[in-house]
Amino acid sequence: MExxxxxxxFDEPLYLESGRILDSFKLTxxxxxxxxxxxxxxxxxFHALTGSHHAAGRYENDSKSGWWNPLIGEDKILxxxxxxxxxxxxxxxCFGSTGPMSNGDKEPLRLxxxxxxxxxxxxxxxxxxxxxxxEKAHAIIGGSMGGMQALCCAVEYPAFTExxxxxxxxxxxxxxxxxxxxxxxxxxxxxxxxENGHYGKDDFVNEGLFGFAVGRMAGHISFLSPHSMDSKFGxxxxxxxxxxxxxGRFQVERYMEYNGHNFAKRFDPLSYLYIIKAMNxxxxxxxxxxxxxxxxxxxxxxxxxxxxxxxxxxxxxMEEIKNTLVNVGRGNQVGYVCIxxxxxxxxxxxxxxxxxxxxxxxxx
Amino acid sequence: MExxxxxxxFDEPLYLESGRILDSFKLTxxxxxxxxxxxxxxxxxFHALTGSHHAAGRYENDSKSGWWNPLIGEDKILxxxxxxxxxxxxxxxCFGSTGPMSNGDKEPLRLxxxxxxxxxxxxxxxxxxxxxxxEKAHAIIGGSMGGMQALCCAVEYPAFTExxxxxxxxxxxxxxxxxxxxxxxxxxxxxxxxENGHYGKDDFVNEGLFGFAVGRMAGHISFLSPHSMDSKFGxxxxxxxxxxxxxGRFQVERYMEYNGHNFAKRFDPLSYLYIIKAMNxxxxxxxxxxxxxxxxxxxxxxxxxxxxxxxxxxxxxMEEIKNTLVNVGRGNQVGYVCIxxxxxxxxxxxxxxxxxxxxxxxxx
Numbered sequence: 001m002e003x004x005x006x007x008x009x010f011d012e013p014l015y016l017e018s019g020r021i022l023d024s025f026k027l028t029x030x031x032x033x034x035x036x037x038x039x040x041x042x043x044x045x046f047h048a049l050t051g052s053h054h055a056a057g058r059y060e061n062d063s064k065s066g067w068w069n070p071l072i073g074e075d076k077i078l079x080x081x082x083x084x085x086x087x088x089x090x091x092x093x094c095f096g097s098t099g100p101m102s103n104g105d106k107e108p109l110r111l112x113x114x115x116x117x118x119x120x121x122x123x124x125x126x127x128x129x130x131x132x133x134x135e136k137a138h139a140i141i142g143g144s145m146g147g148m149q150a151l152c153c154a155v156e157y158p159a160f161t162e163x164x165x166x167x168x169x170x171x172x173x174x175x176x177x178x179x180x181x182x183x184x185x186x187x188x189x190x191x192x193x194x195e196n197g198h199y200g201k202d203d204f205v206n207e208g209l210f211g212f213a214v215g216r217m218a219g220h221i222s223f224l225s226p227h228s229m230d231s232k233f234g235x236x237x238x239x240x241x242x243x244x245x246x247x248g249r250f251q252v253e254r255y256m257e258y259n260g261h262n263f264a265k266r267f268d269p270l271s272y273l274y275i276i277k278a279m280n281x282x283x284x285x286x287x288x289x290x291x292x293x294x295x296x297x298x299x300x301x302x303x304x305x306x307x308x309x310x311x312x313x314x315x316x317x318m319e320e321i322k323n324t325l326v327n328v329g330r331g332n333q334v335g336y337v338c339i340x341x342x343x344x345x346x347x348x349x350x351x352x353x354x355x356x357x358x359x360x361x362x363x364x
Numbered sequence: 365m366e367x368x369x370x371x372x373x374f375d376e377p378l379y380l381e382s383g384r385i386l387d388s389f390k391l392t393x394x395x396x397x398x399x400x401x402x403x404x405x406x407x408x409x410f411h412a413l414t415g416s417h418h419a420a421g422r423y424e425n426d427s428k429s430g431w432w433n434p435l436i437g438e439d440k441i442l443x444x445x446x447x448x449x450x451x452x453x454x455x456x457x458c459f460g461s462t463g464p465m466s467n468g469d470k471e472p473l474r475l476x477x478x479x480x481x482x483x484x485x486x487x488x489x490x491x492x493x494x495x496x497x498x499e500k501a502h503a504i505i506g507g508s509m510g511g512m513q514a515l516c517c518a519v520e521y522p523a524f525t526e527x528x529x530x531x532x533x534x535x536x537x538x539x540x541x542x543x544x545x546x547x548x549x550x551x552x553x554x555x556x557x558x559e560n561g562h563y564g565k566d567d568f569v570n571e572g573l574f575g576f577a578v579g580r581m582a583g584h585i586s587f588l589s590p591h592s593m594d595s596k597f598g599x600x601x602x603x604x605x606x607x608x609x610x611x612g613r614f615q616v617e618r619y620m621e622y623n624g625h626n627f628a629k630r631f632d633p634l635s636y637l638y639i640i641k642a643m644n645x646x647x648x649x650x651x652x653x654x655x656x657x658x659x660x661x662x663x664x665x666x667x668x669x670x671x672x673x674x675x676x677x678x679x680x681x682m683e684e685i686k687n688t689l690v691n692v693g694r695g696n697q698v699g700y701v702c703i704x705x706x707x708x709x710x711x712x713x714x715x716x717x718x719x720x721x722x723x724x725x726x727x728x
Binding site for chain 1: 381382383384475478479536537538539540542543544546547549550551553554555556574575577578581582584585588589590593594596597598599607608609610611614616617620621624637638641644645647675678
């Protein structure tokens with residue numbers, strides 16, 4: 001499977017929900033497979049908070065493949081012999097698209113960068129799809145923040161696709177998720193090396209911002225659940241640490257430490273602030289009287305895949321989307337399934353064999 | 365009700381579980397009511413992580429009463445007309461008892477202070493009770509870390525009391541709780557003002573250690589649950605903040621911020637490190653072959669009060685204590701109840717009217 005990575009520059013204003021305007025912007029994206037002649041075989045994959053456009057395949061010299069590699073490729077569920085799969089790095093992120101630390105040739109805007117919403121992310125991507133000639137996608141799909149983009153797209157661009165698949169997501173971020181994001185925000189902002197956003201571009205390459213690492217450790221708690229942590233770590237202690245050493249560690253602590261510090265080296269803290277903000281304020285009902293009124297706009301068939309132990313975006317939130325669609329008379333256009341998994345929120349990036357069947361079915 | 369606050373100095377070695385020795389130590393404690401002639405009417409109350417010996421009554425000029433005030437006093441459930449209630453500030457804490465920042469007249473040991481265990485906390489208190497002539501207590505009771513002390517005392521000093529009441533606690537701290545404690549630890553240790561434990565005694569009076577405040581915010585998440593956060597905060601936004609301001613806040617964020625920073629001004633960060641360590645390594649089975657073998661030592665009637673939405677010390681953990689006691693033939697000596705509450709772990713400090721009846725019953 002060939003990986004095509006590209007960046008598209010837009011020298012036209014993007015009017016943001018906040019009232020702010022981006023005079024120009026760029027989007028980096030990746031595609032797998034070939035766009036067919038009538039441009040009807042595109043599947044849009046939306047990435048989550050820390051994801052990027054690199055959803056599948058493996059770059060030369062990289063040890064890891066794209067974040068949804070088991071699902072995207074030849075003869076896989078998103079079959080690149082049949083579909084043209086595209087994934088766009090979201091506005092605000094740090095992997096090539098316009099964000100707080102990337103403003104074309106100009107000085108980065110840092111904390112003066114405007115707040116971005118999920119709706120803004122989708123609006124910018126729609127401009128890209130239009131430029132590529134994709135007026136209508138075969139399907140759109142995403143997990144977590146990717147699911148928010150998919151739902152938002154279904155409401156705001158109802159003619160764009162007939163098939164929408166949301167995994168481990170919500171119609172509006174709830175207090176539990178907001179609280180965890182707050183920890184990350186506090187960690188980043190209070191770290192003196194953050195310098196109120198005026199750090200150097202390469203300051204964190206060798207040693208990530210500690211406060212960011214701690215914030216990310218909080219994230220790793222939120223992706224799991226008390227139950228899934230029991231299964232994964234129990235009370236196992238790190239072999240080389242002493243139980244009576246003040247800083248001796250249980251394995252769950254080493255896991256947090258490892259993931260937190262590694263992540264802080266490869267993700268930009270300002271981008272993280274902007275993206276968690278976009279997630280926090282995501283609310284599909286905001287411009288409408290009610291969730292009914294909002295979801296009423298959807299024309300596509302919705303497939304909702306929740307995970308039992310997901311505490312961040314709980315099955316009940318996904319169920320509310322389903323129930324609302326049923327209430328507005330779209331019961332025949334919605335499928336909901338709750339997958340039994342011990343992995344919590346992370347399940348959509350791990351337990352493919354438990355849910356890929358539902359994606360396959362939805363694509364037909 | 366008269367509040368008697370006192371400190372007792374012990375010029376004798378305390379042999380700690382870790383193998384370290386405290387040559388001398390002191391304990392600050394508070395009592396309510398009168399010890400009767402045969403010294404048989406004492407009720408020992410064990411405090412939680414951030415509590416102190418000040419469990420009831422109100423000091424002059426204080427706006428708040430002790431942490432369990434609704435339960436302790438004349439004609440209350442722990443009736444001070446009838447009982448002599450005593451609560452001791454635990455070893456390692458910062459409210460008068462020996463801890464990392466308090467070493468009598470000597471220099472504080474700071475990070476050289478030995479790791480303390482729940483068992484050490486109980487052992488030190490037993491010396492105090494002995495000195496006060498209390499060979500046997502009418503009952504012992506505690507929530508959260510206080511429940512750990514109560515359970516530990518029941519196992520290790522089975523003759524000390526016939527009535528043990530544990531609320532919102534566990535037989536061994538599980539990974540979820542350990543993970544949250546890790547956030548606090550990381551926050552404290554990575555804050556430059558912590559100075560590797562060499563901060564000045566009054567450094568944080570006006571402005572708490574920021575990293576500690578963030579760690580405490582994490583704690584405040586763990587005391588709640590996704591469900592209880594929905595009930596308490598929903599997606600309500602702070603009135604004076606803008607939705608499109610990057611640092612605009614939801615009410616749950618303001619709650620965390622307020623509680624985190626306030627707490628960091630009144631609690632010592634080193635004490636916090638030592639006490640969460642004691643909680644993390646608490647495991648009633650550690651010196652035994654199994655939980656059966658451990659709990660087998662208990663002679664008292666056990667009353668276990670769990671709270672449905674408590675994610676930190678879950679009902680299933682309390683249930684395991686009950687089931688184990690049943691398995692070792694003590695079914696007639698154990699009562700277990702799971703209280704339906706929206707408050708999560710905090711319920712044992714809030715929803716008194718839902719559980720005080722069970723305490724009353726247990727004291728008879």
